[in-house]
Amino acid sequence: xxxxxxxxxxxxxxSEITRLMAVALERPDILSLAAGFTDNESLPLEDVSxxxxxIAQEGLAGRSALQYGSNIGREGLRELVANRIxxxxxxxxxxxxxxxxxxxxxxxxxxxxxxxxxxxxGDIILVEQPTYFVFLEILQxxxxxxxxxxxxxxxxxxxxxxxxxxxxxxxxxxxxxxKALYLVSYFANPSGSSVSEATKEGIGKILxxxxxxxxxxxxxxxxxxxxxxxxxAKSCLAxxxxxxxxxxxxxxxxxPYASGLKVGYAYCTEPLWLAAMLNVKGQQDFxxxxxxQTIVERAVKKGYLDRHLNSLRSIYHAKMNTxxxxxxxxxxxxxxxxxAPEGGLYLWLNSPTGLRTDANSPFHEACIKQGVFYxxxxxxxxxxxxxxxxxxxxxxxxxxxxxxxARRFVAAAxxxxxxxxx
Amino acid sequence: xxxxxxxxxxxxxxSEITRLMAVALERPDILSLAAGFTDNESLPLEDVSxxxxxIAQEGLAGRSALQYGSNIGREGLRELVANRIxxxxxxxxxxxxxxxxxxxxxxxxxxxxxxxxxxxxGDIILVEQPTYFVFLEILQxxxxxxxxxxxxxxxxxxxxxxxxxxxxxxxxxxxxxxKALYLVSYFANPSGSSVSEATKEGIGKILxxxxxxxxxxxxxxxxxxxxxxxxxAKSCLAxxxxxxxxxxxxxxxxxPYASGLKVGYAYCTEPLWLAAMLNVKGQQDFxxxxxxQTIVERAVKKGYLDRHLNSLRSIYHAKMNTxxxxxxxxxxxxxxxxxAPEGGLYLWLNSPTGLRTDANSPFHEACIKQGVFYxxxxxxxxxxxxxxxxxxxxxxxxxxxxxxxARRFVAAAxxxxxxxxx
Numbered sequence: 001x002x003x004x005x006x007x008x009x010x011x012x013x014x015s016e017i018t019r020l021m022a023v024a025l026e027r028p029d030i031l032s033l034a035a036g037f038t039d040n041e042s043l044p045l046e047d048v049s050x051x052x053x054x055i056a057q058e059g060l061a062g063r064s065a066l067q068y069g070s071n072i073g074r075e076g077l078r079e080l081v082a083n084r085i086x087x088x089x090x091x092x093x094x095x096x097x098x099x100x101x102x103x104x105x106x107x108x109x110x111x112x113x114x115x116x117x118x119x120x121x122g123d124i125i126l127v128e129q130p131t132y133f134v135f136l137e138i139l140q141x142x143x144x145x146x147x148x149x150x151x152x153x154x155x156x157x158x159x160x161x162x163x164x165x166x167x168x169x170x171x172x173x174x175x176x177x178x179k180a181l182y183l184v185s186y187f188a189n190p191s192g193s194s195v196s197e198a199t200k201e202g203i204g205k206i207l208x209x210x211x212x213x214x215x216x217x218x219x220x221x222x223x224x225x226x227x228x229x230x231x232x233a234k235s236c237l238a239x240x241x242x243x244x245x246x247x248x249x250x251x252x253x254x255x256p257y258a259s260g261l262k263v264g265y266a267y268c269t270e271p272l273w274l275a276a277m278l279n280v281k282g283q284q285d286f287x288x289x290x291x292x293q294t295i296v297e298r299a300v301k302k303g304y305l306d307r308h309l310n311s312l313r314s315i316y317h318a319k320m321n322t323x324x325x326x327x328x329x330x331x332x333x334x335x336x337x338x339x340a341p342e343g344g345l346y347l348w349l350n351s352p353t354g355l356r357t358d359a360n361s362p363f364h365e366a367c368i369k370q371g372v373f374y375x376x377x378x379x380x381x382x383x384x385x386x387x388x389x390x391x392x393x394x395x396x397x398x399x400x401x402x403x404x405x406a407r408r409f410v411a412a413a414x415x416x417x418x419x420x421x422x
Numbered sequence: 423x424x425x426x427x428x429x430x431x432x433x434x435x436x437s438e439i440t441r442l443m444a445v446a447l448e449r450p451d452i453l454s455l456a457a458g459f460t461d462n463e464s465l466p467l468e469d470v471s472x473x474x475x476x477i478a479q480e481g482l483a484g485r486s487a488l489q490y491g492s493n494i495g496r497e498g499l500r501e502l503v504a505n506r507i508x509x510x511x512x513x514x515x516x517x518x519x520x521x522x523x524x525x526x527x528x529x530x531x532x533x534x535x536x537x538x539x540x541x542x543x544g545d546i547i548l549v550e551q552p553t554y555f556v557f558l559e560i561l562q563x564x565x566x567x568x569x570x571x572x573x574x575x576x577x578x579x580x581x582x583x584x585x586x587x588x589x590x591x592x593x594x595x596x597x598x599x600x601k602a603l604y605l606v607s608y609f610a611n612p613s614g615s616s617v618s619e620a621t622k623e624g625i626g627k628i629l630x631x632x633x634x635x636x637x638x639x640x641x642x643x644x645x646x647x648x649x650x651x652x653x654x655a656k657s658c659l660a661x662x663x664x665x666x667x668x669x670x671x672x673x674x675x676x677x678p679y680a681s682g683l684k685v686g687y688a689y690c691t692e693p694l695w696l697a698a699m700l701n702v703k704g705q706q707d708f709x710x711x712x713x714x715q716t717i718v719e720r721a722v723k724k725g726y727l728d729r730h731l732n733s734l735r736s737i738y739h740a741k742m743n744t745x746x747x748x749x750x751x752x753x754x755x756x757x758x759x760x761x762a763p764e765g766g767l768y769l770w771l772n773s774p775t776g777l778r779t780d781a782n783s784p785f786h787e788a789c790i791k792q793g794v795f796y797x798x799x800x801x802x803x804x805x806x807x808x809x810x811x812x813x814x815x816x817x818x819x820x821x822x823x824x825x826x827x828a829r830r831f832v833a834a835a836x837x838x839x840x841x842x843x844x
Contacts, residue, residue, distance in 0.1 A: 009694075066470065112705055141701060283534055
């Protein structure tokens, strides 16, 4: 009597990153530059507790925060989110249709719903190189295929290359399998870089000229985590070449605030796609936890979120500088290179030519031995495995731990420099 | 350039119940006996606020409640949940493997994951008649087929009928498509009835004798919402015929406490199935909101949940009695019948023969006109549409509103009695 799962069930392979994290957990002395967690000390417990106190004093009206909510999410919160997107895109308030915006169980759920309702097994989503590795896991789990968008020598999206890829796909009949193009467009995980407005417009024009519809999935999770100023590009929602095209835009309210609340959102311009996602969401949870939504709604309304973001920007900027400076002297002389980002939570390192950094590499082993942990960059690529990149996260550790982690990382790099030549 | 969704996306049809709820929302004067929401006035806002205060006073340790958690869920909470299941099943503490239990975004997510990893489109899940209508929506959304388990004249599971159904499926070669049997085993939604231990054992023996493996999905969402005493049957996890068989058991910690927190859990005896569910959960949300889990963990540990359950049992018992008594005199004389339940949130009415109660029936229209709203029972059946049942929920309305809603319902029933003969 064999027990068989669905083809989706059979397709699930354990997440490589989960496996790596488990290894790290067995070594409590390890300093992790891997997890994309957020700064612990600044988590806004006072805000949250004062909001809960306020709710507690409102009697029956407050009590309803502990009741079920609606599937699409709180109306007040959706209004505030729509305002925020409109303000960021310098568009007029009221431009976005509030009924096309839903609150999700983190932006992760929204990404899952978008792919689940769009891709059959074998369908294709174009992704940046590198891209968000959990998005690649979603695709793997749903049987969709990621194909990398060609990159210029400056590691930017190569518009001409993208166009050739699509022309070729049209020729081979594969174009209809390409369902979307996924952009992590602001201070991306893992690269730290952003997609310029010109590039977005270029992509939109290319997609608009195709004989088949390719949607945009824009993941703006880090849009508000800039250090000094917002990245200037508008979202695809507000750009001319995307008007009339299916655009899905998602971000989070809690990653840069209180990640333990897990409240994200998505806006979708295509009514059929939106309706399908909402139906599936109804089956998965019939609405994001109302208590978390209520807390976040009040925190946004009271300006707590913006106040927190202001302070968080300085914190992450300082942490980034600490890690960047602790690494740059010694590593640059060993041939490593990277660019200090202007937002986000990650340094994206390029090892000296020939030095492998994947999970099976001697360098990875040397880091574990030194007591420091990173995300191997190859996990962030769709196909042709590039094995000389590393994602370092500076979100969690304090300044002193960051310096110690950097010291260990440099020690591992120095130990590896000789063998790497061989 | 047509825009096409995935076959899953194309399959989504708007939830009938959502459509009905929207109709009701347009009429704020309507008293709803439809929504399965929980009692508002007793929502434990004081508990939650005192737990949050306590967390707020713990400094950095408390702050971590606002940080991301793990995919499988908090270790402390999983331990407490495992203890609760073991206590309910009068088995020794430590019997359940804590690593086979995960915390979910409500039990709804757990049900979704279980079906998603088990059923391909066209696969079959056997369901009670009636069954939980949102489960039917999950199946519809994933393309799986529900087939009703035969029922005795006492509306109980007909073991001989189940066996014949399975023998016939074996003969026609369809048995391999039957992946699971879904039981809402305690004070069910919508019937209010429970599955006896003898029936569970009978089912287990029948399934154990098949040439193909059929899993059990046991939904115990209402197990703790008994009025006077727990229903005596152990869960399938603890019953002999299920040892070695794939059993999935799910319930919720927040439906009978603070539904706005949305914390459920699932235990799975089959490692491959469990691993697949956890992988998909990692893609959907990489872990249920840590803040909600932390609150619930403390509420369980401090005995708040049990104290609340004790008081909630009296509240629901009283509400059930109020609705039951307000309806029984007038409706029984019109030929309606039902059994007062011993737990749960629903009355399950059987209309006089010939009186249709579905959403398109004159009776449904008469109720809307009177200003009262119910769930048409036909939504709770997998196939052969039984159109003379009604689910009434007494969870939300206060005593006075319940009496008024009953008065309106009776008025509609009286108005329909004549036409129904025609």
